[in-house]
Amino acid sequence: MDKPKVVLGVSGGIAAYKACELLRRLTESGHDVRVVPTESSLHFVGAATWSALSGHPVSTEVWDDVHEVPHVRIGQGADLVVVAPATADMLAKAAHGLADDLLTNTLLTARCPVVFAPAMHTEMWEHSATQENVATLRRRGAVVIEPAVGRLTGVDTGKGRLPDPGEIFEVCRRVLARGPVEPDLAGRHVVISAGGTREPLDPVRYLGNRSSGKQGYALARTAVARGARVTLVEANTGLPDPAGADVLHAGTAVQLREAVLKAAADADVVVMAAAVADFRPAEYATGKIKKKDGQEPAPIRLVRNPDILAEVAGERARPEQIVVGFAAETDNVLANGREKLRRKGCDLLVVNEVGERRTFGSEENEAVVLAADGGETQVPYGPKEALADTVWDLVSSRLG
Numbered sequence: 077m078d079k080p081k082v083v084l085g086v087s088g089g090i091a092a093y094k095a096c097e098l099l100r101r102l103t104e105s106g107h108d109v110r111v112v113p114t115e116s117s118l119h120f121v122g123a124a125t126w127s128a129l130s131g132h133p134v135s136t137e138v139w140d141d142v143h144e145v146p147h148v149r150i151g152q153g154a155d156l157v158v159v160a161p162a163t164a165d166m167l168a169k170a171a172h173g174l175a176d177d178l179l180t181n182t183l184l185t186a187r188c189p190v191v192f193a194p195a196m197h198t199e200m201w202e203h204s205a206t207q208e209n210v211a212t213l214r215r216r217g218a219v220v221i222e223p224a225v226g227r228l229t230g231v232d233t234g235k236g237r238l239p240d241p242g243e244i245f246e247v248c249r250r251v252l253a254r255g256p257v258e259p260d261l262a263g264r265h266v267v268i269s270a271g272g273t274r275e276p277l278d279p280v281r282y283l284g285n286r287s288s289g290k291q292g293y294a295l296a297r298t299a300v301a302r303g304a305r306v307t308l309v310e311a312n313t314g315l316p317d318p319a320g321a322d323v324l325h326a327g328t329a330v331q332l333r334e335a336v337l338k339a340a341a342d343a344d345v346v347v348m349a350a351a352v353a354d355f356r357p358a359e360y361a362t363g364k365i366k367k368k369d370g371q372e373p374a375p376i377r378l379v380r381n382p383d384i385l386a387e388v389a390g391e392r393a394r395p396e397q398i399v400v401g402f403a404a405e406t407d408n409v410l411a412n413g414r415e416k417l418r419r420k421g422c423d424l425l426v427v428n429e430v431g432e433r434r435t436f437g438s439e440e441n442e443a444v445v446l447a448a449d450g451g452e453t454q455v456p457y458g459p460k461e462a463l464a465d466t467v468w469d470l471v472s473s474r475l476g
């Protein structure tokens with residue numbers, strides 16, 4: 077079988093060196109990668125590096141090898157074009173259809189999915205010119221992933237950093253797997269909670285649960301690949317931030333509620349995949365609880381935590397908002413799931429059976445998705461991202 081053909085466009089940002097790692101990931105996973113740098117980007121990484129790592133000749137302009145008509149052929153033959161880093165200048169050129177070098181020509185001739193991974197200073201990213209260009213590209217079907225927050229060139233910190241190359245690779249892998257279809261969540265804001273809350277007893281101990289957050293992260297990664305703006309509210313996962321998602325951190329159920337409700341205010345979809353503690357200790361000991369000779373430990377009194385799923389579903393921030401819940405059950409899985417769907421008032425409920433060695437922490441999952449309109453979708457045992465894609469299929473068919 078022919079290897080999938082990927083064009084890696086590299087424009088002139090300081091993060092161009094990170095594209096070497098992305099190129100390596102793509103080639104090592106069986107993709108045939110043609111690197112098309114801009115002239116500016118060669119100030120950061122030279123053509124020899126791209127040529128040696130990709131095994132293909134490298135050119136920045138349309139006047140080399142003219143007999144092969146590269147300004148048309150490279151784009152026409154591609155299964156995926158990914159531009160990483162994408163400068164403010166490159167986003168502007170792409171949005172306006174300029175074609176003054178090989179990469180911009182390639183972007184006009186490609187009919188495959190296109191992913192842009194912008195990287196620039198926060199001021200450049202937030203400028204209305206850049207934001208309008210990004211909106212134009214997204215409206216036309218490109219996947220433009222949000223930059224990460226962190227250290228920028230020089231002493232500055234803020235939004236604008238190129239996400240981790242391994243995470244950009246994950247976006248590329250998913251976009252390629254979906255094939256040449258429109259990103260159906262483009263223009264949608266989705267909020268996803270992931271992980272498990274921890275309810276502190278004292279400065280060193282907490283009541284927690286076994287949720288790893290992997291299902292929520294799979295939902296976030298697949299939503300980015302389908303074009304959504306993703307806010308991921310994570311609790312205690314320790315997982316690397318998915319490329320393109322705005323990641324907020326919460327520790328306890330109360331903190332998670334606050335972050336989810338705030339993010340949900342303008343969301344089209346809210347997916348509550350986090351395992352939120354139903355109860356928390358009524359008292360928090362400010363010093364470590366000590367054992368005392370000859371005395372039994374004092375019982376821990378619990379109080380109820382807020383029911384975030386019921387609150388989000390019951391008081392929708394927008395009338396057309398879609399709310400998805402998760403039910404982790406150890407027995408009477410389906411019956412408990414149906415009852416929970418009714419009680420919580422959500423549109424979809426993903427019901428899965430959990431146990432000490434089941435689901436939690438694993439890369440696979442198996443579930444039934446129950447719908448408020450009576451639908452029932454079985455998702456066979458498989459990768460958590462397959463379940464995530466089924467959830468997005470069901471959500472997508474319900475979005476106006």
Ligand SMILES: Cc1cc2nc3c(=O)[nH]c(=O)nc-3n(C[C@H](O)[C@H](O)[C@H](O)COP(=O)(O)O)c2cc1C
Pocket residue numbers: 086087088089090091114115116117162163164165166195196197200229
């Ligand atoms: C040291 C240095 C770092 C730069 N980093 C970035 C960057 O991260 N993002 C960006 O949009 N522009 C950056 N620029 C500006 C671009 O290189 C400049 O806009 C250039 O015209 C982009 O050309 P291209 O889009 O054809 O590659 C940087 C410039 C310099 C000198």
